[in-house]
Amino acid sequence: MTLPRIAIDAMGGDEGVRTIVAGVALARRRHEGLRFILFGDEAQIQDALGHHPNLSRAAEIVHTDRVVAATDKPSQAIRQSRGSSMGLAIQAVKNGDAMAAVSAGNTGALMAMAKLALRTLPGIDRPALAAFLPTLGDNDVVMLDLGANTECDARNLVQFAIMGAAYARVVLDLETPRVRLLNIGTEELKGTDEIRDAAAFLRTASGLPLRFDGFIEGDRIGSGDADVIVSEGFAGNIALKTAEGTARFVTDVLRRAFTSSLRSKAGFLLSKPALHLLKVHLDPNNHNGAVFLGLNGMVVKSHGGADEKGIANAVHVAARLVEADLAARIAGDMARVGPILSEEMIAK
Amino acid sequence: MTLPRIAIDAMGGDEGVRTIVAGVALARRRHEGLRFILFGDEAQIQDALGHHPNLSRAAEIVHTDRVVAATDKPSQAIRQSRGSSMGLAIQAVKNGDAMAAVSAGNTGALMAMAKLALRTLPGIDRPALAAFLPTLGDNDVVMLDLGANTECDARNLVQFAIMGAAYARVVLDLETPRVRLLNIGTEELKGTDEIRDAAAFLRTASGLPLRFDGFIEGDRIGSGDADVIVSEGFAGNIALKTAEGTARFVTDVLRRAFTSSLRSKAGFLLSKPALHLLKVHLDPNNHNGAVFLGLNGMVVKSHGGADEKGIANAVHVAARLVEADLAARIAGDMARVGPILSEEMIAK
Structure with missing residues (x-):
């Protein structure tokens, strides 16, 4: 073989x-x-x-x-x-x-x-770049698109939701992943037309193998409130990079703080295992590998x-x-939801 | 009086x-x-x-x-x-x-x-929401728009750059603020048409009271590489919130790490001043107050x-x-650059 x-x-x-x-x-x-x-x-x-x-x-x-x-x-x-x-x-x-x-x-x-x-x-207009990010919850969160598509319509966002959910089902072993759309507020009227239209579809469509939980803001990405976070690629990339940059920023501030006094240096030595844990948790190398779904x-x-x-x-x-x-499983999901998707979204 | x-x-x-x-x-x-x-x-x-x-x-x-x-x-x-x-x-x-x-x-x-x-x-089509964010450099950075405008054209972005520069000149006391556009890469061809057009204008326009340094990615927001970072409001809001959320995320992970062993706890006690500095540096309350420019x-x-x-x-x-x-000083700047702006951008 x-x-x-x-x-x-x-x-x-x-x-x-x-x-x-x-x-x-x-x-x-x-x-x-x-x-x-x-x-x-x-x-x-x-x-x-x-x-x-x-x-x-x-x-x-x-x-x-x-x-x-x-x-x-x-x-x-x-x-x-x-x-x-x-x-x-x-x-x-x-x-x-x-x-x-x-x-x-x-x-x-x-x-x-x-x-x-x-x-x-079949049923997918554009691929999306997806990756896992760390959270304070039990599981990592799948985030997509991370920069492959700088402008997306509602249909693209719905497809990303379905692909992301398939990815979460396979890799996180979840039956019904909780999906949210990244937005600048959680009220229904927030955001662009594309996001509101995608949300309206996901809220009412039946038969999708996911649970749509509405919008999520940038400050909750790592909260563990969602299994899949969907965004157009521009904001998704900005969010990913900003999270990486901020994590590095915080550890830099911390390093400076720890070297500012003898007492802090002693604290630093004792805290090394804790800080090592932080480093492991935040190191982008430990979360490396984004998939084109x-x-x-x-x-x-x-x-x-x-x-x-x-x-x-x-x-x-x-x-x-x-x-x-995975490819076969996403294709299977799309085959299931493809007809719902085309009929309902064309009906809009 | x-x-x-x-x-x-x-x-x-x-x-x-x-x-x-x-x-x-x-x-x-x-x-x-x-x-x-x-x-x-x-x-x-x-x-x-x-x-x-x-x-x-x-x-x-x-x-x-x-x-x-x-x-x-x-x-x-x-x-x-x-x-x-x-x-x-x-x-x-x-x-x-x-x-x-x-x-x-x-x-x-x-x-x-x-x-x-x-x-x-006069000369401004839309106001923008601007705030200061902490950096590892000597100064905070002005970031705008933070969510007032979810869709912006090149003209809006250029106006934001000028308003943000005026704000940085007044509050940070800088003669020629370094301005960058938030983007998903630093190469000229990256991003949306609106961003590339705004960059093309800012790169060639003369007489603007700012220095345009090109694009900046999300991971460099807090680097101190720029005095003003310009974005349309959707990505700007996502970046701001993601930075806040990640900072909180890191401190949460750190707190957990510090309470995981007796040795860590001792380290934590010794490190309190350092951690307090971090808290002060990151507390959104210390950076509160966004201005409609x-x-x-x-x-x-x-x-x-x-x-x-x-x-x-x-x-x-x-x-x-x-x-x-400030209002008078921004108005003064706009009066100076308004003619350049309208002629050159209409000529495009």
């Missing part, structure tokens, strides 16, 4: 081939039943694999010297870089050579190439600046999706 | 008349040269003033039993509540009875009533849930604006 394989863009990201290969090797330890295809410069990959015999046995290399640059426009990437490490990784998913692709490269190019090669699932195939985007542990997390996300057969 | 007066909506906010009056009394200590007109239920205000003889001597009461409810739509508020405590406070600014108004009530209603009564400055008159919005200290801060913001004659 052939083991399921994951395609890796070994050239994407800011940290270089060694970090990516090291991250994949780390992930491989948790997923012994997977194999990997590494796309990129053969000599560099071979060299990096030398340090990871465990991965080496489970990996093959496909050489290319073409790389999508961080500054390439999506249209350039599509035209010029079909044979790039990123393009080949996506192509491997399309051809069935791999069950999922992981890249830490240029987000816009990855989105455009994935959409063109894999096409959206809504495509005929699994593509996971890693932070460009992810370290070895971050890459491992993104690969782990891909591995779980492969093991849970 | 009559002392300058500030109009207070004594009925707005979630904490009741006593908190508002106590906050005004606290602010009055820093601004002995100001007087206050308190609009609302006379008996309740009189009762609250009993605890603050210092304010009592510097305040007069204008009775009304009409109050704008938190759930009123802006259109309702305008129709039904002209004689409300909020409406009368704004009217006092219009009539010249007060130099500024402060309310902790319904934001949408406050915006609509202020715009209708005070009108926008671009009106013929000063209106300051307090958080609905602000405590006594928060109200005092909002009144302090209003007092500084009155003392610095």
Whole structure:
């Protein structure tokens, strides 16, 4: 029997081939039943694999010297870089050579190439970028879209809600995820027409495998009040980045405070385990790996600046999706709700 | 000589008349040269003033039993509540009875009533809600719009940049504030058409009293890289609330971590001064008081849930604006750049 394989863009990201290969090797330890295809410069990959015999046995290399640059426009990437490490990784998913692709490269190019090669699932107009964020509740929260779509209509937002709920059902093992729309207030009249229309649909539609709980404001994202938070990609990206930035800001202020007096320094030493817990909880590397939902195939985007542990997390996300057969489950959900969606939303 | 007066909506906010009056009394200590007109239920205000003889001597009461409810739509508020405590406070600014108004009530209603009564400055199409946020740099950063306008065109964004720069010049005492547009990436091609068009104008326009430094992402809001951050109101509000929520989230995680072991508890006790500094730095009450920029008159919005200290801060913001004659200075800036703005933006 052939083991399921994951395609890796070994050239994407800011940290270089060694970090990516090291991250994949780390992930491989948790997923012994997977194999990997590494796309990129053969000599560099071979060299990096030398340090990871465990991965080496489970990996093959496909050489290319073409790389999508961080500054390439999506249209350039599509035209010029079909044979790039990123393009080949996506192509491997399309051809069935791999069950999922992981890249830490240029987000816009990855989105455009994935959409063109894999096409959206029936009933989905646009894919969305989804990730898990930490909360004070029992579970992480799925948030989407995180920047793939800067302008969305009500129909897009409803589709995101359904895709996000499918993702939460699979990964968080929830029967009926609680879904909310990100908004600037919780009253029904708040926000843009698109958000109000999406809310009106979600409030009244029956048969959706989710529970719509209305709006949520930015200050409640980490509260644990929702399993899925839906937003258009501009505000979603701003929220994600602002949360990351604020967490770093707070820890910086804290570090300064702790080094301001001898007494504080002593407190700091005693508090190290507590602060370590905070660091682990907030480290974006521990939450790395955003998924493009809504495509005929699994593509996971890693932070460009992810370290070895971050890459491992993104690969782990891909591995779980492969093991849970997420694409088929989202397609199943969409097939169930697709007719409701088209009839009711056209009737509006 | 009559002392300058500030109009207070004594009925707005979630904490009741006593908190508002106590906050005004606290602010009055820093601004002995100001007087206050308190609009609302006379008996309740009189009762609250009993605890603050210092304010009592510097305040007069204008009775009304009409109050704008938190759930009123802006259109309702305008129709039904002209004689409300909020409406009368704004009217006092219009009539010249007060130099500024402060309310902790319904934001949408406050915006609509202020715009209708005070009108926008020449050259300004829409007012924007601006506030200071803490940074790791030497100064706070002015951020606008924080939720007054959910959809903005390039022209609005450029006007916000100019108003925000005027605000930073007055309050932060900066000659040429560094202005950035909030976006989902820093490359020129990122974001919506509106943002790219506004950036193109700001990049090339000469004679503006600001330095345009391009785009900024959500994770750099508190970095100190900018003096003014401009956004349409939806994403601006989401960013502001997400930052508040994340700061609270981090301190909650920290509290849990500190109570998880005896060693941590000891560390916590020793670290109290450091943690207190963090709390002071992050407490939204210490940054309370958002200003509607671009009106013929000063209106300051307090958080609905602000405590006594928060109200005092909002009144302090209003007092500084009155003392610095901000409205006239923004009007002066707009008169200078208005012609550039209209010619160049129409030429596009």
